[in-house]
Amino acid sequence: MPQHAPVRLTHFLPSLLLLTGGLVAVWQPVLNEFFTSLFNVLPTLLLLLGGAFCIGYGRQRELFLLAAVYLGYFLLDTQADHFRATGRLLAQGPLVFHLCSLLLPLLYGLYGIWRERTHLLQDGLARGAVLVAVFGVAAALARRFPEPMLDWLVAVRWPALEASWLALAQIVYPAFLVAGAALAAQYLRQPRLLHAAMPVGLLGLLLMLPQVFTRPGALNILTSQVMLIIVVAIAQEAYLMAFRDELTGLPGRRALNERLQRLGRQYVIAMADVDHFKAFNDTHGHDVGDQVLKLVASRLRKVGGGGRAYRYGGEEFTLLFPGRDIEACLASLEVVRQAVADYPLQLRDKSSRPTDHEQGRQRRGGGSAKPVSVTISIGVAEASGARRTPEAVIKAADQALYAAKAAGRNCVRTQGMNRRGAVRVAGTKR
Template identity: 65%
Template sequence: MFRLNAVRASHFLPSLILLLAGLAAAYVRDLNVFFTSLFNVLPTLVLLLGGAYCAVYRRQRELFLMVTVYIAYFLLDTQTDFYRDNGRVREDAAVIFHLVCLLLPALYGLFGAWQERTHLAQDLLARFAVLFAVGGVTVALEQSYPDALLAWLAEIRWPSLHGQWMSLIQMAYPLFLLIFVLLIVQYLREPRPLHAAQLIGLVGIFWMLPKTFILPFTLNIMCSQVMLMIAAAVSHEAYQMAFRDELTGLPGRRALNERMQRLGRNYVIAMTDVDHFKKFNDTHGHDVGDQVLRLVASRLSKVTGGGRAYRYGGEEFALVFAGKTAEECVPHVEAVREMIANYT
């Protein structure tokens, strides 16, 4: 079931800013020594800092998304360094590049959709096992049958669907499309900043791969940006957990306390609650009670006059009007009260 009412542009905004910044930086050709040195170490720095951040919050899914992106970066960076230093590609460049084009979106989608539902240690071990198994089998095939593997990867299976614009192996395109649809469905079912970041990150990866050997620092920049998107999403969700009420979607009591410190001298606070809510909750059950709270919160969030709604606790809500007098706010409070009372 899709939760379209929970979709927010703010979920996508940080990742879109990072994506656009990465695109702009990738097209800058004349870089001084400082930026050249920075881009060379940036992916490693982002992995270490972002990985430590995810580990502190016990976010294995995000950690393994970062690790997956970094492994792809490391494999391709070895190839691009050789290409820049020698003016030619390594003998295994084609097979490595094609494998990354296939396995990066596959593992990115797998770890992106794999939610933490088991014990922390079991989940961590399972993810390591998958990564190790895929990596071990891939290395074994590449070492034992490089020519056969390259031929299988590069084969054009659907000639009628193949275009001259395709810079990646043909199998990569339906795989990217499948993962993109999977991540869209995941976001619509559970809209949250992480799922939005995964979508934008996949777009960045898709743009990056064909440009890997063309634009000098595309690989370094975009891999760093994708990992930053994931770390920023973890930070965004940590903020929401602290300051936003999960049930109603309104800012919570901590957010209200923060706002109170910045209101100045002139403000109005209207405290509201739901009459006979405890009796209603006991009669009809907590699930129906939660629906009532969501309904009330959705109406309070539409208060006019510059007011903002907060969930204070339980069935109590607060409306805050900055720079207003009580006489100015009464009509707006009464209007939202009538809206709730007349709901059918």
């Protein structure tokens, strides 16, 4: 199962900044010609580029989110253009506006919580069928019964809640409330950047609709920002998938390779390996192996001395110290090695694990858990005249790691070259 970060306010920050920027642009008395032209084409451009991005990554949910928002924009833009040109609405303008106001949050919320399935083609056809059916039925009813539908949409159902500042029909607000609650629940259940972006995008739609006819450019600007919020969230998640290890949360091998290209002349690389990791998997199963990797990663993440930890692959990790020498890093490496060794990993019998959170809390620390000792071995090397490339330093650190394993594991070993060119291996005290 994918691992996700805990609930964080920073998940919402990029989306809120984009929405705030859109609102600032909307509130400007006059936009210059460049920005006016930009926001006129930006929704279509975002649909094409974002749609291609979604198709390439198999992101059906986000593709149809963009399509639903753009379809609402297209219908409302026709009405807004006529209103700005003539000063009056088309005959069907009020009905189109209120229908879009009701259907947009419902479709947005539906597609937002509709997760992708294994069969992408079938999933895409189902989502497309829903979009066509909803707008097709709405268009047919509007054509056949325009006045009854408009009366039903604008009817005041709750007189006590009627207020002048509520610019939309009353029935629209419950639609936004239901969609917002569903998207918020999804984020709380599975916190991730995209799930945080969706409620912010819904808020953007709610702020946009009352200003479609009252503020020139509001429709184009806020539609662009809502679509941009979705596209940016997709790009952020794609970046995390490529550069961050899903299990441990550490930067992954690709992130390490990128960082190695930007190092100076002086740096230290340490390779850390979990001792007897295969035995953990064979004896306790891969779930326990994952727990071990998470434990080690959580300790390596706290390494001092200006170092940063990366998941190199399997049970192996890399610690990078830019601008440091070995002597400046050994103490920090010894601290994290000891931190791993001193942490007793509690193994619990899954068959007797309580389902109730309170029972589980009361049983923590009891005698039923079996403590397991986890240790790591670390090999360290630094850039020098004989090792001028990161690849050579990593190879030397690997040799030092082998020496640490041969020395009995759970220790730090350094490797370098003396003046005569002979290999010297030095160890830290345990």
